[in-house]
Amino acid sequence: MTTDRQLIAEAKSAREQAYVPYSKFPVGAALLMADGTIYHGANIENASFGLTNCAERTALFKAYSEGNRDVKAIAVVADTNRPVPPCGACRQVMVELCPPDTKVVLTNLKDDIVEMTVAELLPGAFTAEDMDE
Numbered sequence: 717m718t719t720d721r722q723l724i725a726e727a728k729s730a731r732e733q734a735y736v737p738y739s740k741f742p743v744g745a746a747l748l749m750a751d752g753t754i755y756h757g758a759n760i761e762n763a764s765f766g767l768t769n770c771a772e773r774t775a776l777f778k779a780y781s782e783g784n785r786d787v788k789a790i791a792v793v794a795d796t797n798r799p800v801p802p803c804g805a806c807r808q809v810m811v812e813l814c815p816p817d818t819k820v821v822l823t824n825l826k827d828d829i830v831e832m833t834v835a836e837l838l839p840g841a842f843t844a845e846d847m848d849e
């Protein structure tokens with residue numbers, strides 16, 4: 717069984733692969749899947765800044781593109797004063813690609829930790845049901 721502490725360690729190791737020549741702000745994410753698989757993600761920046769992909773979305777897109785969709789938990793880490801808050805784009809993507817009760821473990825290099833669920837990350841999120849007539 718993978719503990720929060722282990723998932724955080726995986727996120728810290730993912731952070732080492734960040735490609736951040738512009739912000740110099742590496743972020744790491746680790747996903748725990750129902751079958752025990754762990755996917756890593758780091759932020760990948762681009763000279764066209766808006767094309768940057770955050771660590772959380774990198775990890776989720778890796779899992780989905782391997783055909784593994786059963787997300788149980790996600791840990792995110794950066795060198796922030798408070799546990800790193802995912803951006804709005806990642807919250808929206810997490811709401812669509814993770815079950816609402818998916819555990820979200822936000823942390824930083826000082827090991828401050830905040831835990832919540834994906835549903836709590838983005839109350840009132842726009843979803844596919846909103847497009848039903």
Ligand SMILES: O=c1ccn([C@H]2C[C@H](O)[C@@H](CO)O2)c(=O)[nH]1
Pocket residue numbers: 736739741742743758759760761768769770771772792800801802803806
């Ligand atoms: O939760 C977060 C917050 C920011 N970033 C990235 C995007 C960009 O590369 C850098 C600065 O915003 O950090 C993430 O990957 N995840």
Ligand SMILES: [Zn+2]
Pocket residue numbers: 770771772773802803804805806807
């Ligand atoms: Zn983001």
